[in-house]
Amino acid sequence: MLPVLEWCEIPAGAVVIEGTHCPVPKFCMAKYPAIYSQYELFVKEGGYEVAAFWTAAGRAWKGDRRRPARWKDPEWHIHDHPVNGVTWYEAYAFTRWLSARTRLDIALPTEGQWQRAAQGDDGRQYPWGNRFDSTHCNTNESTLGRTTPVTRYPDGASPFGVVDMSGNVWEWCLPKWTEPYQVPEDLAPEGTEVRVQRGGAFDFSPKDARVVSRDGTKPSNHRNHDGFRVVWNC
Secondary structure, eight states, X not given: OOOOOOEEEEOSEEEEETTEEEEEOOEEEESSOXXXXXXXXXXXXXXXXXXXXXXXXXXXXXXXXXXXXXXXXXTTOOTTSBOOSOOXXXXXXXXXXXXXXXXXXXXXXXXXXXXXXXXXXXXXXXXXXXXXXXXXSBSGGGOOOSOOOTTSOXXXXXXXXXXXXXXXXXXXXXXXXXXXXXXXXXXXXXXXXXXXXXXXXXXXXXXXGSTTOEEEEOTTOOOTTEEEOOEEOO
């Protein structure tokens, strides 16, 4: 069985990240963040035991783990909520497993891809426009204090139809963190360097949910607000 994924085609274009022009070729992005019911297949098919799916650093971190940190916690493990509490290593391993199962080159997004999918062509601040709207996303303004179904905020979709890009969970990206942003992005999967996250989360402010906001954290971190979504070069 394969995870059911909806794809949004993102046309070629460009974004500006911290003053740096970044061209982005056409690609496809998952309409929603990865959810528990999708990640469950990776776990059940033994994805944690297949060394080829993991980087060397990921294997060292994983040890004998066989599931993510919040797996048995009913507060978080809800089938249509974004899988959370996952490290960058786990998100990357999921993409390698899914690539093997689909024969597509599935990956975590680059920063350029993520911002392009969220922002479109007009330089907007949020996926839906320039004004924050608490009815369009799950940030600390919602006062929910937890994740929500990835389909809850359809009005928060980006110009290309990608949903839930602001709030809910921070989304792991492929590149290593640089400050300031630099091109070309360092997409090498090996290493223990800090990795990029985008999008803000349910316990972060509207400022962090802007499409231009960047964050970085250790790839071994697995906080309640850490999740991901996937892309491929369609």
